[in-house]
Amino acid sequence: MRRLVSMTAATVAAGLALTACGFGGDDGGSGGSGDEGGATSIDLLVPQYSDGTTALWEEIIASFEDENPDVTVDLEVQSWDNINDVIRTKVQAGEAPDILNIDAFSGFAKDYLLYPADEIVSEETFGDFQESFIENASLDGTVYGLPMIASARALFYNEDVLAQAGIAEPPATWDDLLAAGTAVAALGTGVYGYGMPLGSEEAQAETSIWTFGGGGSWTDGDAITVDTPENLAAVEFMKRMIDEGATQPDPGATDRTPMLDVFVQGQIAMAVGLPPTIGQIEERNPALDYGIAPVPTQDGSPVTLGVADHLMAFRNDDDKQDAIRAFLDHFFATDTYLSFVDTEGFLPTTKSGAEGTANAERFADFLEVLPDAQFYPSTNEAWAATQGALQSLVGQIQTQDAASVLQQIQAAADNA
Amino acid sequence: MTTGGRPARWTATARALPWLGPTLVLVAGVVFFPAGYMAWTSFRDLSQFGVDNGPAGFDNYARLLEFTALSRVLLNTVVWVVGVVVVTVVVSLGLAQFLDKAFPGRRFVRLTVIVPWAASVVMTTTVIYYGLDPFYGVLNAFLVDVGLLDQPYGFTRNAVPAFLTAMGIAVFVSLPFTTYTLLAGLQTIPDDVREAAQMDGAGPWAAYRRIILPLLRPALAVATIINIINVFNSLPILQVITGSIPGYNADTTTTLIFKFIRADRQIDTASALSIVNFLIVLAVILVYLKVVKPMRDDE
DSSP: OHHHHHHHHHHHHHHHHHHHHOTTOOOTTOOOOOEETTEEEEEEEEEOOSTTHHHHHHHHHHHHHHHOTTEEEEEEEEOHHHHHHHHHHHHHTTOOOSEEEESOOHHHHHTTOBOOGGGTSOHHHHHTBOHHHHHHTEETTEEOOEEEEEEEOEEEEEHHHHHHTTOOSOOOBHHHHHHHHHHHHHTOSSOEEEEOOOSTTTHHHHHHHHHHHTTOOSBSSSSBOOSOHHHHHHHHHHHHHHHTTOBOSOGGGOOHHHHHHHHHTTSEEEEEEOHHHHHHHHHHOTTOOEEEEOOOBSSSOOOEEEEEEEEEEBOSOGGGHHHHHHHHHHHHSHHHHHHHHHHHTOBOOBHHHHHHOTTTTTTHHHHHHGGGEEOOOTTSTTHHHHHHHHHHHGGGGGTSOHHHHHHHHHHHHHHO | OOSSHHHHHHHHHHHHHHHHHHHHHHHIIIIIHHHHHHHHHTTEEEOTTSOEEEEOTTHHHHHHHHOTTHHHHHHHHHHHHHHHHHHHHHHHHHHHHHHHSOOTTHHHHHHHHHHHHHSOHHHHHHHHHHHTOTTTOHHHHHHHHTTSOSSOOOTTTSHHHHHHHHHHHHHHHHHHHHHHHHHHHHHTSOHHHHHHHHHTTOOHHHHIIIIIHHHHHHHHHHHHHHHHHHHHTOOHHHHHHHTTSOSSTTOOHHHHHHHHHHTSOOHHHHHHHHHHHHHHHHHHHHHHHHHHOTTOOOO
16 A cells, blocks of 8 residues: 555656656657758648648648759648647757747747748848838847738628617727627627627737727837736726626637637627638628628727738758758749638738739738738737736636736736 | 565565666656656746746746735635545445445446546536537526526636536546445455444444445545545646636646646746645645555554
């Protein structure tokens, strides 16, 4: 029996250690293999945007390898849920991929792990990116990320339900939105007014839409500023929406993806969606009578939350730089690039892409608001922790005072 | 055995070493190295991507103490462990007693009890999570249809009900192991002991309390200790059920470790909390052994 106790103690030790360190992360064949008989192999780690992501990349890699027989590309696809843990484990183990596709690059840049962007693509490719995205991809004046795809938000509204509630125009201001939300709730049909997803999945996006819409910002250019008068006003209005019953119940624990499904089913009258939401509606409920409008803001002036994901290259081995440049130039060649962006249903970040995209008409509502897009301050080192704090804390406004919730998030940002 | 016994035993150990070697290497590699590495990490200053920025002294532990929700999280942890383990053991005692009796179809019922064990915990939890969803959950719809609720309730959307739901699931998935451990214990109790108690005039309840329970003590000890450790370290149930709930009102120390890593990107603070977690579970087991003395021989 005594042996049992010491054994169990040892088991605890092992269990806890595994929980904490995250050893044994899967290692999809990135042996850091450099040259094998003159051939270079580069590791590519990408997140899964849709069910078709893997096939798209495989196609691009195949066409690249046809043109560059001496380079092989090893693809690893991870879900968005896992990719941050995977990359962290890899970096910690000294096995960073050569090319990574992810949202934020600044943490890696600060740790001196990345090539500057102009060293990993040709001048021509580099000059093709839209300026606003390049600005968003630089840190202390150096560009480290290659803006790869963009996304913007707009208000999706159920025309039938709004008409039923006697609302002719989609809401343009916060007050309109509140009125429309309560009017829908007052119908008593079981349809909720405005879907506010403050669950941990993407609470930072919903909150940013509101704070940007009230003239707020997450940074003063230097530090992360969460607890500001503008942000507080926005969050207080969010709380008012919840308190007055204009939202679905329990917004604090509602995740975005399942909530958009509820919108698609017609049980929520208004929700902020993304370009791929159009495809989801076509696929799951084509009969839905909906419209798209700019996101309502405090005074009705257009603002939206833009998100850009980036490609970046790690300084693993200097003789791979040419192979990396060849691959990235291949990827950003207009035809290849548009095949990826158009199929995944995102907005292009290059000038040639914006002219050539097949989705110009379909995404007109989004392309229109793109110039007014504001971004997360993802180049700020403290942003990742701030985003985490927003995800895990902002939903508390459902039961707590808005000011104290913002103070908690500010504290997490200051701590990072 | 008084003189010369010691050296003889040493030679025996030395001779056994080549055979023990692989196991020792495995234990060192799988248990001691990760635990030691975690302890080391808890005294380092790590960047959010795991780059080591030098020693941190006790900073990581200090940050833990400053963490305002810590007392609530510790309280939750106590409620979680005590609640789940006590309910599991009590229900299992009843189930084991029942399964120990011969009745038609006993084999089938015994198999049924194993099912929650055989199914993946994440799957079981996810099924219940979807069932309780206020928008499209079948369980919620059922409760509304039979008139128990006026409208769907967010069981998984508020800290307290979600935490209780998670506890219920934890009991459910802990029952098979506990029941079978206790059942095995019951079957080691010879029939003549029970008969003797009956002859001496002990009623069923007195016989159970005075004879069966004391004899079950070793099995009960194994079941309790393993459950304490399992439940204490359990992440998946709470992660699925309460993962999207804002704030820390539904967190235990184990899920808090996870949040430190995922949300706050503080690998070093998470390591410090893991060490604290480890010490807590060690202390709980030592106290349990000291107070309950489950290893005492009663013969």
